[in-house]
Amino acid sequence: MTYNMTSDIVHALVEWFHREKRIMPWRGETDPYKIWVSEVMLQQTQVTTVIPYYERWIDTFPKLSHVAESSLQDILKMWEGLGYYTRARNLYRGAVYIVNVLKGNFPESREELLKIPGIGPYTSAAIASIAFNQPYGVVDGNVSRVMARLYLIGEITSSSRFKETVTNLVNQSLQWGAPRWVNQAWMELGALVCTPKPACSACPLQSFCEARQHLCVENFPVKPNRKKSPVREGAIFIIQNPKKEILLVQRRESGLLPGLWELPNTLYDEQPLADFTMANDLLLDRSYIIKAEHTYSHFKVIFELFDATLHSDWWNDYWDDFRWVHPNELKSYPRPKVHIKAMRIAGLLS
DNA sequence: AAGACGGGGCA
DNA sequence: TGCCCAGTCTT
Numbered sequence: 001m002t003y004n005m006t007s008d009i010v011h012a013l014v015e016w017f018h019r020e021k022r023i024m025p026w027r028g029e030t031d032p033y034k035i036w037v038s039e040v041m042l043q044q045t046q047v048t049t050v051i052p053y054y055e056r057w058i059d060t061f062p063k064l065s066h067v068a069e070s071s072l073q074d075i076l077k078m079w080e081g082l083g084y085y086t087r088a089r090n091l092y093r094g095a096v097y098i099v100n101v102l103k104g105n106f107p108e109s110r111e112e113l114l115k116i117p118g119i120g121p122y123t124s125a126a127i128a129s130i131a132f133n134q135p136y137g138v139v140d141g142n143v144s145r146v147m148a149r150l151y152l153i154g155e156i157t158s159s160s161r162f163k164e165t166v167t168n169l170v171n172q173s174l175q176w177g178a179p180r181w182v183n184q185a186w187m188e189l190g191a192l193v194c195t196p197k198p199a200c201s202a203c204p205l206q207s208f209c210e211a212r213q214h215l216c217v218e219n220f221p222v223k224p225n226r227k228k229s230p231v232r233e234g235a236i237f238i239i240q241n242p243k244k245e246i247l248l249v250q251r252r253e254s255g256l257l258p259g260l261w262e263l264p265n266t267l268y269d270e271q272p273l274a275d276f277t278m279a280n281d282l283l284l285d286r287s288y289i290i291k292a293e294h295t296y297s298h299f300k301v302i303f304e305l306f307d308a309t310l311h312s313d314w315w316n317d318y319w320d321d322f323r324w325v326h327p328n329e330l331k332s333y334p335r336p337k338v339h340i341k342a343m344r345i346a347g348l349l350s
Numbered sequence: 351a352a353g354a355c356g357g358g359g360c361a
Numbered sequence: 362t363g364c365c366c367a368g369t370c371t372t
Contacts (some may be wrong), residue, residue, distance in 0.1 A: 042367040083356025120369045141365045
C-alpha cells in the first residue's frame with residue numbers, strides 16, 4: 001500500500017505553522033552544534049523541560065570545542081535531572097570525535113552523521129534538514145501520530161513497515177517547501193494540535209484527515225501493548241564519618257544511571273538487606289518511616305532510608321569508586337533524582 | 351522485534 | 362495510575 005502526499009496538504013500545514021509556531025531558543029538556529037544539542041535533549045523529553053537545560057548548556061559550552069575540552073563529570077553534572085544519561089555521554093564522545101578526528105569540521109552528510117554515537121535515524125535527519133536544509137524526513141512520535149491519522153495507517157507504530165511508510169510520506173512533503181521548515185511544521189502540528197487528545201477543530205488539515213472523516217481519530221496511531229512495570233524495594237543509607245562527611249559511591253559506567261554518584265544502597269531482589277549490611281559491615285541506627293518512591297520507565301522502586309554506621313573503618317569495593325564528601329560538596333556531584341530526594345529528606349542539603 | 355534507558359507533565 | 366514525550370542502542 002502506498003500513500004500520496006499532496007501540495008495542498010503541505011501548503012495548509014506550512015501556512016498554519018507560519019502563524020502558530022512557538023518561540024524556542026533553537027528555532028531559526030542553523031549552527032549544527034546547537035541543533036545537535038537541542039535534538040539530543042529533546043529525545044523523549046518535552047520542550048518545556050528542555051529549554052532551561054539548553055540555555056544553561058549553551059551558556060557554558062557556546063561551541064563544540066568547549067564540550068570536547070570539558071570533563072565527563074562536568075557534562076553529567078550539566079545533564080543532572082534530564083534523564084537518559086547515555087545521551088550526555090554520547091554527546092561528549094561525539095564532540096571529542098568531531099574535534100579530534102574530524103578536525104572540528106561538523107559532518108554534513110547523513111551517512112557521516114549516523115556514525116556519531118547517539119545519532120540515529122531521527123537526529124541525523126533533524127541535523128541534516130534543520131541545520132543544512134537537506135531533504136530528509138524527520139520522523140518522531142509527533143509526526144508518526146499525525147501521519148497515522150491523516151492516512152489511516154493501521155500498522156503498529158513500532159513496526160518497520162510503519163516507520164517506512166511515514167518516512168516516505170514526510171519525504172514526499174519536502175518537495176513543496178524548505179525541508180528545514182516543513183519538517184518542523186509536521187512536528188509542531190503533532191505537538192500542538194494533533195496531540196494524543198487531539199484538537200481537531202483547530203487543525204489546518206482536518207478536511208484532508210482520513211481518521212477525521214471516519215470519526216476514529218482517537219484510535220490512531222496503533223501503539224504496541226505496554227507491559228506494566230514491576231515494583232522493586234530497597235534501602236538507601238546515610239553514612240557519616242566522625243568528620244561528618246557522607247559516604248558517596250559511583251555507579252558503574254553502563255546500565256542504569258551510568259557514572260552517577262549516589263548514597264550506598266541496595267535493591268532487595270538483588271541483595272537482601274541482611275546480606276548487604278553484613279557484606280559491608282554496616283550497622284543500622286534508625287530507619288525513616290517515610291519511604292522514598294521513584295518511578296523509572298520500566299520499574300518502580302520504593303526505598304527505605306536508613307542512618308547507618310560502618311562497623312569498621314574499611315569499606316569494600318562493591319562499587320567502582322567511593323568517596324567521603326562534606327555535605328556542602330554533595331551538590332557538585334551528578335546524582336540520580338531519587339538520591340537528591342533522599343538527601344533532602346535526611347536534611348543533608350541546605 | 352523487544353527491552354533497557356529517566357524524569358516530568360497531565361487528565 | 363497510565364500514557365506520552367523532537368529516540369537510540371543492545372540483544
